[in-house]
Amino acid sequence: xxxxxxxxxxxxxxxxxxxxxxxxxxxxxxxxxxxxxxxxxxxxxxxxxxxxxxxxxxxxxxxxxxxxxxxxxxxxxxxxxxxxxxxxxxxxxxxxxxxxxxxxxxxxxxxxxxxxxxxxxxxxxxxxxxxxxxxxxxxxxxxxxxxxxxxxxxxxxxxxxxxxxxxxxxxxxxxxxxxxxxxxxxxxxxxxxxxxxxxxxxxxxxxxxxxxxxxxxxxxxxxxxx
Numbered sequence: 001x002x003x004x005x006x007x008x009x010x011x012x013x014x015x016x017x018x019x020x021x022x023x024x025x026x027x028x029x030x031x032x033x034x035x036x037x038x039x040x041x042x043x044x045x046x047x048x049x050x051x052x053x054x055x056x057x058x059x060x061x062x063x064x065x066x067x068x069x070x071x072x073x074x075x076x077x078x079x080x081x082x083x084x085x086x087x088x089x090x091x092x093x094x095x096x097x098x099x100x101x102x103x104x105x106x107x108x109x110x111x112x113x114x115x116x117x118x119x120x121x122x123x124x125x126x127x128x129x130x131x132x133x134x135x136x137x138x139x140x141x142x143x144x145x146x147x148x149x150x151x152x153x154x155x156x157x158x159x160x161x162x163x164x165x166x167x168x169x170x171x172x173x174x175x176x177x178x179x180x181x182x183x184x185x186x187x188x189x190x191x192x193x194x195x196x197x198x199x200x201x202x203x204x205x206x207x208x209x210x211x212x213x214x215x216x217x218x219x220x221x222x223x224x225x226x
Contacts, residue, residue: 005044006113007031009053009102014114014122016208018057018092021045031117045093055096055200097203100219125212145193153198156221157185160214169210177214180205184218198222 011027012019019027024045028038048054103110107126114123145153164177184201187193199222206215 004040005048005053006106006109007117008041008044008048009099009106010110010114010117010119010122012054012093012095013099013103013110013125014119016121016210018094020092024093049093051102052096052098053102054093054099057092057094094204097199099203100206145188145195150188150193152221153188153193153218154185156218157181157188160218161185164211164214167214173210176208177205177211180215 007028008024011024011031015027021042025038025041028041032038045054049056103126111123111126114126161178161181164174164181167174169177180201184198184205187198187201202215202218202222206212206219
């Protein structure tokens with residue numbers, strides 16, 4: 001059986017947490033059975049990484065950048081650094097900057113497949129997806145942090161933080177979102193804001209189940225969506 005890009009994307013969307021390559025295979029086996037050899041699993045993952053729909057995160061070299069927590073069904077709240085200690089892995093994969101554009105472009109196919117496979121979290125995310133632009137292709141390469149753009153970004157980050165605090169979500173969920181927003185705000189206030197690092201933080205936050213709505217206005221601003 002071929003592990004398609006659609007199926008792999010839906011697994012990440014449904015789980016809402018980083019996964020190792022072994023974890024991806026585990027979820028495929030839960031859906032289709034262990035008897036399958038999942039031809040094209042790794043080529044399909046590689047293609048999604050090339051498209052920047054999924055990003056590979058090296059815990060050892062990048063773990064200090066990200067202190068946000070992730071909820072695991074068996075192991076509770078985990079930081080990226082915990083993945084190596086708990087699971088014996090030092091690299092994980094998660095949805096990246098191209099995930100929203102990919103979801104928009106393939107909404108019908110993804111929705112049908114999520115319903116067929118019985119992936120409720122992915123299906124709900126697709127049905128309630130707040131972005132309706134069909135032209136979004138990611139952050140424009142020519143995006144420049146002018147003083148006006150910096151002020152707008154800082155304002156949006158502050159508004160997102162305030163909305164998150166008033167949201168009524170659990171302290172754990174608020175802490176998750178706040179970690180990304182605070183880190184992005186610090187970088188946005190730098191004399192020369194690091195464009196790629198800010199984009200990465202915002203997209204990581206927007207990929208976490210339950211928190212996307214707080215990040216969408218920032219994603220849209222950085223992507224140039226009116």
